[in-house]
């Protein structure tokens with residue numbers, strides 16, 4: 001007998017509840033991260049950052065969101081109507097799915113899948129499709145160039161990313177994020193990130209590139225391409241791309257925390273708190289990097305991936321396989 | 329490029345990334361220097377560059393050191409300085425009204441009027457640098473507001489007199 005649709009055991013119910021929680025989580029985190037980003041940027045540049053709206057400018061992101069919602073949604077003449085509007089939705093929708101296999105806590109994993117890792121990698125690849133559609137559909141040269149860059153960048157960095165993830169999956173012998181987390185311990189030397197720092201490093205670099213964050217923000221590159229793929233988007237069209245970027249950051253940080261930093265496990269009091277601490281530490285690192293490094297040139301970007309990260313990731317993977325083979 | 333050079337480049341590159349993070353990380357922890365203007369004001373204006381002003385003589389601060397040589401007018405790239413000095417009267421016409429002419433005028437050692445048009449000034453400092461008697465300097469007047477461009481034509485002689493009286 002299949003479980004009742006209204007009971008929490010039914011997979012569909014779990015999915016719906018999980019998705020709702022994910023939406024709330026993404027929205028809330030988007031607001032927090034916008035604020036953190038602007039504060040960090042301000043302090044790095046020895047200025048205060050947002051200050052006037054609410055205490056410490058805490059209400060600033062909400063005001064920003066209201067402003068974005070209030071703006072007119074415009075579409076350039078000659079744009080492909082369906083592709084143009086599908087792009088921001090497509091940017092946002094797959095990211096939410098990526099949250100489902102993330103294990104936040106031993107008791108809080110919205111969906112336990114034995115192929116969770118594959119699901120995340122597959123759906124995060126869809127994000128690039130949205131950039132292509134946005135750039136192509138906008139009927140705008142900058143948009144198109146941004147889209148072309150997005151494809152080249154994504155293809156280049158997906159390879160070392162997958163290799164780095166694979167070495168961890170082979171070490172753990174599983175593709176289930178829950179299980180991979182469980183195989184690590186609470187102390188740092190029990191984490192895969194410490195045991196295999198090269199894979200962790202490659203993953204971090206690729207994660208920044210895959211989320212199109214500076215110094216790899218070439219698809220939008222405001223100094224060369226005005227705003228790249230989202231040049232033509234106004235109001236919430238732009239807002240969704242923006243939110244998707246933050247959601248993407250949270251997903252890759254979550255994956256990094258689960259794969260390399262022992263997820264919810266801590267030396268004491270294991271639980272969601274540790275997971276969030278690790279996720280936010282990685283997010284902060286990404287924000288810190290954004291306000292430190294200048295944007296790379298496109299050939300440098302491709303060189304880094306093909307000449308360094310991919311070979312290194314292959315060597316790392318080979319070593320992992322050999323060690324695993326010797327160890328049985 | 330040889331392999332060892334390649335690795336050396338990668339090593340220095342990687343190191344520079346961490347150095348960069350260190351610099352911004354340090355800046356992050358330092359106190360901010362931006363002043364939230366209407367709420368706070370800076371009191372140290374000694375390094376501020378406002379429009380130029382005249383420097384008074386030591387024994388009589390209401391009279392400028394200026395010798396009306398006209399060098400500053402020539403040096404100014406933006407053409408914002410006007411220095412007029414009295415044209416020496418011709419013989420037999422000593423009691424005729426004083427006529428002003430552009431500096432320098434033969435025999436004239438004092439300016440009759442020094443006017444700066446601040447709406448043109450680029451604050452380059454050429455005038456102050458050229459002046460042979462150090463008669464020009466930057467004022468520290470940051471709060472200049474006006475409704476009309478004409479109000480930025482500042483009579484520096486009158487300003488110097490006012491400053492001398494206030495002291």
Ligand code: SF4
Pocket residue numbers: 380403404405406407408409444448449450451452453454455456
């Ligand atoms: S500062 Fe430069 S532009 Fe201004 S009055 Fe002097 S020479 Fe002219």
Ligand code: SF4
Pocket residue numbers: 393394395396397398399400401411431458459460461462463464
């Ligand atoms: S350069 Fe100096 S002395 Fe000569 S006219 Fe200008 S202010 Fe007067």
